[in-house]
Amino acid sequence: MKRLVREALSPNHNARPPGADIELVVVHFTGMETAAAALRELTQLGSGVSAHWMIDEDGTIYRLVPEDRRAWHAGLGSWHDWHDVNAVSVGIELVNPGHDHGYRSFPDDQIDALEDLLADTFKFHGLRPRDLIGHSDVAPERKQDPGELFPWERLARTGFSIWPEEVVEYPDGGLGVMDDAEDFIRDEESRSEFGLDSISLRESVLELQENLRTIGYGIEINGIFGSQTEAVVAAFQRRFRPGAVNGYADSETRALIQAVAQISQ
Incomplete structure (x- = not known):
């Protein structure tokens, strides 16, 4: 990756469990009003949160935690048989105010930088398109990020995500919540x-x-x-x-x- 990467190291991390390989990349939005506020939260001792990387809207990449360490980004949740997602994942925070502060589309510069970062991460860890997920995939009952404006289909076209190509609709009706x-x-x-x-x-x-x-x-x-x-x-x-x-x-x-x-x- 030829992009300039700035270091803003966070103290919020610990060792990955013995034998834990990196199996996933989890994408988040920061959900804060400014990039500065998000960076402060992710690098502040005692905040209890971090990620391996943060990407600003202008494409600036910040390295917060070395990838061989367990960052604290996913929280409670699971994916397949992994119930400690932090132990087997790389966490990437994308600067975006989120639904509470004026959720907006992710700029091309930001997604270009994400694709550059994913190219290195996928190659180094031997990951596949299905290994890129969102925070809401891990914790659907409590999280919504990176949200409905995140360009999953674009990332599928560039080889970093999955996307269904041909879909045949079910002939019968839909399914919804049953009160009883x-x-x-x-x-x-x-x-x-x-x-x-x-x-x-x-x-x-x-x-x-x-x-x-x-x-x-x-x-x-x-x-x-x-x-x-x-x-x-x-x-x-x-x-x-x-x-x-x-x-x-x-x-x-x-x-x-x-x-x-x-x-x-």
Whole structure:
């Protein structure tokens, strides 16, 4: 990487567990009003947070934590069988005010710098496009970053992410939160709204959850479309169907989930 990299070392890191390889790159937005405020938070002793890298909107790259150390960026969450995501990942913070301070698109200079950084990181650690994920993928019930404006499709075109190419929509209806799953499944009016009988409804939810688990989401497979499944569907939409993030698994969303599951195996 030929870009100028500035050092702003953070004290907030510890050793990776013995034998832990880097398997993932997790992308975040800083979610603070300014780059200076974000850099201060990420490098302040006692803040409890850090990342390996921070990229400003003008493309300036800051190295905060050496990649052989465990930075504190992902928090509680999981991806596939990794429940300590910090132990197996590189964390990259992109300067962006986030949803609380005027969320906006990521400038080309910033994404160009991200692609340069990813090229080095992927090559050094032997990573694949499916190994780049967002913070909301790891923790869908509590995080939304890098958000619906992050250019996942562009990164897929440059070889750093995955994106479904051909999608066939499901012929039947969508799936949404059940206030009381058992009553919902028994209730004829609710079932007819979805175009499903009670057995096929549960099977459809199970299939949805299994596909989401195949992609990597930490989701309970129980056949009930509850609040956790809604949050995971919303996280998926934020990445693969950003035009409509509502947590409702309509036929297009279900087809996209199946398509992404197929390329994630």
